Amino acid sequence: MNIALLGYGKMGKTIEQIAIKRGHNIVLAIDKDDTDYDITKADVAIDFSIPSVAFNNISNCLNNQVPVVSGTTGWLDNYDKAVALCNEKNGAFIYASNYSLGVNIFFELNKTLAKMMSTLKQYNVSMEEIHHTQKLDAPSGTAISLANDIISQHASYDNWKLDENDETTIPIVAKRIEDVPGTHTVNYESEVDTITIEHIAHTRQGFALGAVIAAEWIAGKTGVFTMNDVLNIG
Numbered sequence: 001m002n003i004a005l006l007g008y009g010k011m012g013k014t015i016e017q018i019a020i021k022r023g024h025n026i027v028l029a030i031d032k033d034d035t036d037y038d039i040t041k042a043d044v045a046i047d048f049s050i051p052s053v054a055f056n057n058i059s060n061c062l063n064n065q066v067p068v069v070s071g072t073t074g075w076l077d078n079y080d081k082a083v084a085l086c087n088e089k090n091g092a093f094i095y096a097s098n099y100s101l102g103v104n105i106f107f108e109l110n111k112t113l114a115k116m117m118s119t120l121k122q123y124n125v126s127m128e129e130i131h132h133t134q135k136l137d138a139p140s141g142t143a144i145s146l147a148n149d150i151i152s153q154h155a156s157y158d159n160w161k162l163d164e165n166d167e168t169t170i171p172i173v174a175k176r177i178e179d180v181p182g183t184h185t186v187n188y189e190s191e192v193d194t195i196t197i198e199h200i201a202h203t204r205q206g207f208a209l210g211a212v213i214a215a216e217w218i219a220g221k222t223g224v225f226t227m228n229d230v231l232n233i234g
Contacts, residue, residue: 001023001024001025001043001044001215001216001219002024002025002027002041002042002043002044003019003024003025003026003027003042003043003044003045003046003212003215004026004027004028004029004030004037004039004041004042004044004045004046004066005026005028005029005030005045005046005048006028006030006045006046006047006048006049006057006061007030007031007032007047007048007049007050007072008029008030008031008032009032009048009134010134010204011048011071011204011207011208012029012032012046012048014204014205014207014208015046015048015208015211015212016029017208018205018208018209018212019212019215022212022216024212027041027042028041028042028045032048032049032050032053033049033050033052033053034053035053035056035057035060039060039061039064039066040064040066042066043066043067043219044066044067044068044069044215044218044219045057045061045066045067045068045069046068046069046070046071046211046212046215047061047068047069047070047071047072048070048071048072048211049072050072050074050136051072051073051074051075051136051137052075054070054072054074054075054078055075055078055081055082057070057072058070058082058085058093059082059085061091061093062082062085062086062089062091062093063085063089065089065091066091067091067092067093067215067218067219067221068091068092068093068094069094069099069211069214069215069218070093070094070095070096071095071096071097071098071099071207071211073097073137073140073141073142073144074136074137074141076141079095082095083224086223086224087224090222091222092218092221092222092223092225093223093224093225094214094218094224094225094226094227094229094230095226096210096214096226096227097140097141097142097144097145098141098142098145098182098207098210098227099207099208099209099210099211099213099214099227100199100201100206100207100210101206101209101210101213101231102199102201102206103142103184103199103201103206104210104227104228104231104233106146106184106197106199107145107146107149108233109197110146110149110150110186110197111149111150111152111153113186113188113195113197114149114150114152114153114154115153115154117154117188117195118153118154118155118156119155121156122190122191123188123189123190123195124188124189124190125150125154125157125170125186125187125188125189126165126170126171126172126173126186126187126189127139127143127146127147127160127170127171127172127173127184127185127186127187128172128173128174128175128183128184128185128187129142129143129172129173129174129175129182129183129184129185130174130175130176130177130180130182130183131174131175131176131177131180131181131182131183132176132177132178132179132180132181133176133177133178135176138162138174138176139160139162139172139174140174140182140184142182142184143172143174143184144160146184146186147160147170147172148160150170150186151170156168157169157170160172162174181201181202181203181204181207182199182200182201182207183198183199183200183201184198184199185197185198186198210227213230214227214230217229217230218230
């Protein structure tokens, strides 16, 4: 399979290594903010660029009938436009805030725990995420996904905020520490105990492998998908 890498930073280079090991060809690798390229020689594109160009990259792929897998966060104000364009062009598109197979299992655990805790009013939920200092957005897309999943399952919460909380708001603390690939923690705290679930990424390899698996999966398909579809979850 011929793969285009839209964004060739640390993540793009890690994806390249894994894709080649799995027998694929990298036919295009562009800088994270480059928008002048020919996407048509690719069978599928993997976008790990930056928020300001992500929608342009996705649109370029869909307009040229190239399936696209996007892991860029911070651009979701345009997500509905990407979905509409995908449907209009009969294209193929996956967005995920995190492609790690372990994180996607963590997502499911988080939703299950939130549903269980919904009737236990003595527990207050809070979240923390830690990433490397090069990460541009805060909180992370993964943290936002976790918070939104809690809101969907827990009757007491209807919003999340960075470093703020009230009775119906989930507080998220975002820390930036050099060379941390990604740590996400969800706490339920009462006067008598604390329940914590946590995912700690040791390297970028897990994110990159999941993105390549998603690219392999989407080849030949049409529609808008998530990692739940790729992993056959739910």
